[in-house]
Amino acid sequence: MNKRFTPFILLAAFILVSFFGCRRPLAESQLHFGIEAAQKDLWDEAIFRWKKVLLSNPQSSAAHNNLAVAYEKKGLWEEAKKEYETALKLAPQNTYIKTNFQNFKKHYDLKKTDEKN
Numbered sequence: 001m002n003k004r005f006t007p008f009i010l011l012a013a014f015i016l017v018s019f020f021g022c023r024r025p026l027a028e029s030q031l032h033f034g035i036e037a038a039q040k041d042l043w044d045e046a047i048f049r050w051k052k053v054l055l056s057n058p059q060s061s062a063a064h065n066n067l068a069v070a071y072e073k074k075g076l077w078e079e080a081k082k083e084y085e086t087a088l089k090l091a092p093q094n095t096y097i098k099t100n101f102q103n104f105k106k107h108y109d110l111k112k113t114d115e116k117n
Contacts, residue, residue, distance in 0.1 A: 027053045027060065034066060043070050061091035065100060077108055 034049030
């Protein structure tokens with residue numbers, strides 16, 4: 001291999017490792033930032049942060065669950081249901097997600113009953 005290209009290859013490798021190595025901490029910080037926003041009742045901000053997590057990590061059951069909670073708080077029932085179902089598919093044994101979904105279903109079923117009457 002030509003020695004002239006070695007620094008460029010090393011630089012490219014460093015950038016790739018740095019980028020992919022930082023993705024998880026960035027997603028984690030966005031996840032926590034969303035939680036802090038939700039604790040302050042800033043649901044739109046929380047939704048924005050959790051959607052950002054899902055852009056980099058669509059398999060994050062925590063982000064899907066948190067997004068479902070936010071949608072539920074905003075009265076977006078169908079969106080919440082979809083996110084809970086996705087979270088459960090990703091982490092079917094997670095008791096926290098299962099409990100959230102069970103509580104959601106009680107409220108969701110009541111809402112559907114009220115809409116019919």
